[in-house]
Amino acid sequence: MELFPPIPLARWQDSKATVHRFAQVVGKVRLAYSVRRNHWWNVPYYxxxxxxxxxxxxxGDGGGSFCVDFDFVAHRLVVCSSDGRSASFPLAGQSVASFYRRTLEALDAVGVPVSLPHPFPFDLPDAGRPFTEDTEHAAYDPFWVNRYWQVLGQVGLVLEEFAARFCGKTSPVHHFWHTFDIAVTRFSxxxxxxxxxxxxxxxxxYSREVISSGFWFGDDDFPGPAFYSYAAPEPAGxxxxALRPAAARWVERGGSHLAVLDYDEVRDGEDPRAAVLDFYESVYRPAARLAGWNTTGEASPGGVTDPVAARRESPDPA
Incomplete structure (x- = not known):
């Protein structure tokens, strides 16, 4: 299919708001049942x-496990346990309230009774309303939800390629249910x-110095999909x-700066994948240099750190 197909926020804003809250319901389950990892790496989706x-x-402590999947092809939530039990239900036609109830019922059906300590949205405009009372968010357009997943997958592969160029501490490429973005983060x-x-x-x-790169689908403050990158703390200057490509720009956000490249500017270009990689590099390299990172020692061109293999894979100078 087309690389970076259109996904204008206005076409699926209501569905996005619903799916975002669905993701937060299951995200709260993940937060409660996963082993805590540094920088919250235990809570995003993959x-x-x-x-x-x-x-x-x-x-519990009995050796069993369970997993919750959103199937955006068949448009179902699927819960599976390691003893072979499974339960599922359709995503379309659900309000947040009914989705919450049916999720807990599906978990109970596979032997995972759940009682969430704070069953409310996190950092959303309706953060004070419990999931059980949200009948407002019930839009679900299968076409655009499937498109959201397709774009996630395409961007995820570009982020994997970018991540491979750095052999220091790096997060997985993961999808956060907090801000509904997909990102990879490098650490000094x-x-x-x-x-x-x-x-x-x-x-x-942000307990450690980071340079992060990612993509989000837009929100009330930034009404359109975009690639982004930033450093925290932000080094002076x-x-x-300058950013690359020319369409990229710096925007002030939350007292610091965010490098932004509009999705539509990229998808209409000659080589969208290369443009996104170049954009991420145009933030990482100066940010790392200004912050004094060991950019040479932590480079892994093509995902290779073995010097012997690197020499073998280098072009013959003759």
Missing amino acids: LTGRGITTRPMAV GRAVEQPATVDPVTREA LADG
Whole structure:
């Protein structure tokens, strides 16, 4: 299919709002049942050949596990346990309230009784309304939800290629149910002092120096899909530098700067994949240089760190 097909926010905004909250319901389950990892790496979703998955989570201390998958081809939520039981139900036609109820019923059917400590949306406009009372969000257009998954998969592969160029500490390529973006993050290893007033989610996410690259589908503040990249903490002078390609720009967001490249600017170009990779490099290289990262020692061109293999794969100078 077409690389980076159209996904205008206005065409699926209502469906996006619903699916975002569906993802947060299951995300809360993942948060409760997964082993905590540094920088919250235990809570995002991962791409599959049909949608997104939580990956396996433990059922108590008995050795069993379970997994929750969104199938955006058949448009069903699928819950499976390691003892062979499974349960599923259709995603279309559900409000957030009914989705929440049916998710807990499906989990109970495979032997995973769940009682979430805070069954509310996280950092959304209706964060004060419990999932059980949300009958407002019930839009689900299968075409656009499937398109969302297709775009996630395409962007995910580009991020995997970008991630392969760095052999230092790197996050997986993962899809966050908080901000509904897909991202990969590189770390310098240096600790960052956070003010006592910073919330615990942010404190853990940015406890180390990072340069992050990703993509999101747009929101009320930025009404359109876009690739993005940033450094935290932001080194002085970073936003004064030029970005590539020419359509990329710096925007002020939350007291710092975000490099942004509109999705539609890329998809109409001659080589969209190369343009996105170049965009990420145009942020990473100056950010790493200004922050004093070991860019040479942590480079892995083509995913190779073995010097012997690197020499073998280099073009013959003759």
